[in-house]
Amino acid sequence: MKPLLNWLDARTGAVSLVRRILYEQIPGGARWRHCWGTALLFTFFMQAITGFFLLTSYSASAQSAWESVYYIQSEMLAGWLVRGLHHFTSQIFIALLAIHVLQSVIFHAYTAPREFNWWLLLLLVPLGMGMSVTGWLLPFDQHGYWAARVPLNIAGIIPGIGALQQKLLLGGTEVGHLTLTRFLSLHAGFLAAATGTVLLVLCAWDRRHRPVVGANPNVAAPYWPDQALRDAIVCLAVLTTALFFVIRPRLIDPAAPLGAELGAPADPSEPFSAARPVWFVLFLFQFLKYFPGESEVWGAVVIPTLVLLMLVMMPFVGRWKFGRRFNVGFILGVAGGVTMLAWLAIAEDRGDPIYRLAVEDATRTGRRAVELAQSPAGISTLGAVALLRTDPYVQGPKIFAKHCSSCHRYGGHDGTGRIPKDPQRAPDLKGFGSREWLTEFLNPDNISSTKFFGGTKFKDGKMAKFVKKEFTGDTPAEKEQLRKVIIAVSAEAGLKSQRDADKQDARHIAEGRKLFDAEIGCSDCHRFRGGDEETSAPSLSGYASRQWLIGMISNPGHIRFYGPRNDRMPVFGDDKILEPQTIALVADWLRGEWYEPPPPTNTLTSASAPAGGK
């Protein structure tokens, strides 16, 4: 063995290098506090490894970035693990860096001849921030998109070079293909190489000038094995922490996917009120709130740069009589300020119900995007954003809230969970056309209530009078007749939720259709399955079906519906208030027609194994 090693060493010098590293005497012996640097280096290596493998499956374009990340996260073997580790380790890197900087100031590890060690360490701060800003956008989900707009804007407000710098980063005037390609090449290319180089040089220089402060100068021990063991334990602790964060979502919510969250695909036209930067930038986010108008450049650029300059000057400041104490006071002040600002931001959001709703909505929409991506239809070349734009489950409530909820309600709210300001003036449409809805509507006690006709001019109209007169004090036989009519009318809707019930009750439906004409006398006013077009009440042929609803929303004043008796309902389609696709979306949503994934067979494997529907 020995001759072989000697032969190798004579040609490469590798063996003596390893020996020098392992057996170098460390002044003061093995200490836990020497582990921070190693932990930082290990964190970087973890990022490099997971980052490389993410890069093997990532596609940087506005049309495929989210899609490829979704594929990594939800479809690929261990994709969630690799992405999760990359996501959380990046945050550990920043945390370790902050601790390392703090530690270096407190133990004044910047003093001669370690000035360059200190400056290199400080260089990691902008590099780490740059890595974070560029990496955050790459999944191209709503979180990343909206969070990236702020640093891009800050790049633009720097006097003189701002606009140019912003254009170079964006690759144009808006976030798009070129922003992603640029950010990726900065993230995985330039910044990664720079960070790696700085860390390696820092390691070499730390060996050249060991920080000896606080160490007993009379004691020394080799790196191997005492310090190496401590380093290994610390690296394992870093890994364990990252793994904990990867599985943490599942510990909080059993339905949550493992690993890092993936929001809905970025959509510049879809507001995202849940936009917040990553936790270690929250302080800056909060800080900006205190700089009105054009003074923003002070908060976003000038003050942070001055603080960083102050840190750079620490080796010189430290030479003065009270310099070291001043430096410690300064760094503690900065750390305290940063912590307080971040805490303020969190506290403000905690107490904000609108923000909470926005976060819930963001999570729901993000998971829905994944569901749709996994549906048999899959992601077309139009990208995942088109899936959400054409999904009744996502769009229905928004359309309803905006265009319908000033009069109608959906289960008492506006479809999105908020209570509209305007009083209810038209029926609650949750479950519209279903047996339950019709049963409740045709109850003499309910028909003139606010939930149904109470807010309309039909409150005391013919229908309300008819229901109150005919259906009050019904005998059980009459009640049975009414039930069959309800089943028959509701069957016209062909609701997905009633498919089985409609099939089962075919005989009752047939009876109900006859009763509609004969016994109950609905056909005196309503047209039903043929008959006179010119009736005094809306046609119930195909009642609450997709086509019927689209017709009703498009033009409630049509002779098929309310005709001239229409009460204030806008003519959404024929007046071109809404596009036909929009009307169809809200009709589908009211009818519960949207893609639903098959129930997961095993929740534990659903994150790694291809989900159902394939």
Next chain:
Amino acid sequence: MPSPAIPPGAADRRSFVKKVFAGVLGAVALLSPLAAGVTMFFDPVRRRKRQDAGMIKVATLDSVPKDGLPRKFAVVASRTDAWNRFPRVPVGAVYLRRTGPRKVEAFNVACPHAGCLVDFDEDNKSYLCPCHNSTFTVEGKRSADSPSPRDLDALEVQVRKDNGIYVKFQQFQMGQAAKVPLA
């Protein structure tokens, strides 16, 4: 190292010329690829946005209620993103508000501060940016303590004979008091 056979002065001169050439040639070799790359990287700076937007129809007069409160409408137009052209996609949104029987006011929904999309808060009758809490009145005027450097960006708007509301949809440089369209 100069060889002892050559007089010292000549050796120094020759050595100086060599040094200059080594430096210059080395720099040319090293910097040329860098210059080529940087030139390409600067391409977006000279590129101008395609000015094809013009007036875009975003809504009809009937869809804007007469209560004088703003409603949000998506702006659908074609968009070019580097090598792709997307026909008819949502490119942004505007708030429309009636100011008269046939008069409408339009604002870009993007907050001039950092570009988040502002919400209209019906309870307080004001716009609120969910990011840094800038607030604006119904008329789009910023309140004094807002981080936003200017009022909401008003857009050129026309109500045409077909009752269509047409808006000249523009984005502006964020974070500064002057309203400069992005080109």
